[in-house]
Amino acid sequence: MVKLVQTEEEAMLQDAGRALLEKSAPVSRLRELRDQGQTHDDALWQEMVAAGWAGILVPEAAGGADMGHAAAHVLAREMGRNLTVSPFLSTAVIAATVLRRCDDPRSQLALGEIASGARTYALALDEKAKFDPEHIELKAEKRGNGYVLNGEKRFVVGGSNASHVLVLARGEDGLCLFDLPADRGGLSRTSSEMIDSRDAAELVFENVELSGDEILGMAGSGGSLLQFGLEAGQAALAAETEGLAQAAFEMTTGYLKERKQFGVPIASFQALQHRAAHLWCEIELTASAILHAGRMLDSDPQNATLAVSLAKARATDTAQLAVREGVQMHGGIGMTDAYDMGFYMKRARVAAEWLGDYGYHADRVARLRGF
């Protein structure tokens, strides 16, 4: 059995990740992008590509580093700490995981382009305000050797910036997953201004024509094919969220030690000590779930669902607590835009919804545990 401790390799990756992000993508960079109305940082993404991060789940034959999901979580965690904006999750984790299961020449090409930074992906899945991959209405009609897509997608994270889109649609044989360039005729994208200062788009498909080899896998198998990508994404998002919680927690305890009231550091108040200690316990428990999810995805991906949903549920809950306590223990300053805690709170809220919220994942855990 694989141990639930960080390997030396993972520790090195963590150091490298932290160094790169602290230099090129600290929270102040997110603030800059926000102030400039930008939701994407291409220079940063190219730097990540050069560091091999885009290809972290791409096989070596296609030019990737193929380091596995636990390694991807190490990076996602560091991005969470810094609130780094990038297409890492959609592209390097979700799309790469789906594409490598297809094992055909065009997927190999796509994987190579992910690793080289030549393309990025967004996942067009949600059609309602809540994550529900079972209920897809976007229509895929067969026409000749190809398909025609009609319908709408929302909350497409990174949808305005990505060069490619993975789309889940309903065909006559069931769910189908398509891979198409985002500039295809008939596809229009409208960006929404999200609270976490990132891009999420609404996509409208109006008679979008696809060739026969733009479908991934078989007609009707789109749901099960995407499942692997979704679980990889959910676990990586959980890791990012845990990193976010950890950073918010460190900010908070740092503040408790430095801020004085009634002539003493507020860290000396037991009421605050115990709340901080409780939060630390929650983060510890969540860290175990994240580590476990990474190990399961790498060693037994067919049976990773319980581990992934456990990680996503726990991370969602823990991060919400961390930012709530963060703002509360900071007092008034925590409510100001000038202070960073608000950015953590907003990102935690978006991450809580994306790819399934606490209820969705706790329900999956419960079902798998015989509820």
Next chain:
Amino acid sequence: MTTESGTEFADAPDFRKKIRVWLEENCPAEMRDGAGGEAEICWGGRNWTFACEGQKLWLERCATVGLTVPTWPKAYGGAGLSREQDKILKEEMAALNARSPLDSFGIWMLGPALLKFGTEEQKQKFLPPIARGEIRWCQGYSEPGAGSDLAGVQSRAEDKGDHWLVNGQKIWTSYADKADWIFALLRTDKDAPKHKGISFVLMDMKSDGITTRPIRLISGASPFCETFFDDVKVPKEQVVGEVNRGWDVAKYLLTHEREMISAGGQTMGAGRPLGAVLAESETGASDPVLRADAMRTEVDALAMELTLERYKDQAEGGQGVGDASAMLKYAGTELNKRRLELVMAAGGSDALVWGDGRAASWLRTKANSIEGGTSEVMLSIISRRILGLGA
């Protein structure tokens, strides 16, 4: 009866298969009903009356091959198993729904402390009887008025040249009325700083001057006692570790106790998801609030299980658990209380009947966050020693 030696287990190339065959052949049918409540536990000791012939056989057979204390060295009655093998053993026992052959404070607490701090003579003398279930131990830590302030012990042992003379009182000594021996913290230097004048002492409960009295609890049971020492003479060689350095032993043992209490919270859950509890109840499964609470508790219980696993992996890699055991104790016991609340809610009025077992277990959990250091003390340990907050 097969009498395979423990060494054969430890070195067996196909360990899982070997242990499975042995369990299948040796675990009596009556012992295959899972770990039941308090009443089903085999505690052993001089005056132990076995519940049935199967319980006796099961203890004897396991003790013969070292499986009552699987990871202890063979020389002291164990089987010398690695943690990995121990885990496989537990999995195979669970697969057979086998009861634990023996549970005791000797196994959980004193044993590990003796293995670390005891002299070779102490190990030879005390460990094998623990492994065989012959001597039942109790713990003399708490004192009236001290609560979680463990280093505040007043009971004292005076050096009388060829022996120690012990006087004082302990409280919350679990099963002291049934125990054969006690391990206790006693003050051996009243002038030294609080933590520096304490020794860790072993005493035979049959010694002249020791009396004990059970305390009846809200659960109706009396697992705890008050224990009085009145001019008790204790041989010099019954101090574990250095004189006046008993706090080191106590701290080590407390870490084990916290892990044990937090893991104890898990044993009720492991292999028995709350979903199964709800499914058996008349209305539990259809009550949306109860179901949501149970889901949340199940999520947290799984994360707790993984954390115990992670900490053990860390400890194996040389990073001790240390102060983080306070986290295991805090999170584990709070979780256990939530779990039993849900069991009661799922049971409805059926669970309120004395003798049902659920009510007694539920009442018992209320002590989880008090014994072994309260939840508040655990949070203070975390905030001060791990997070560096405050004084």
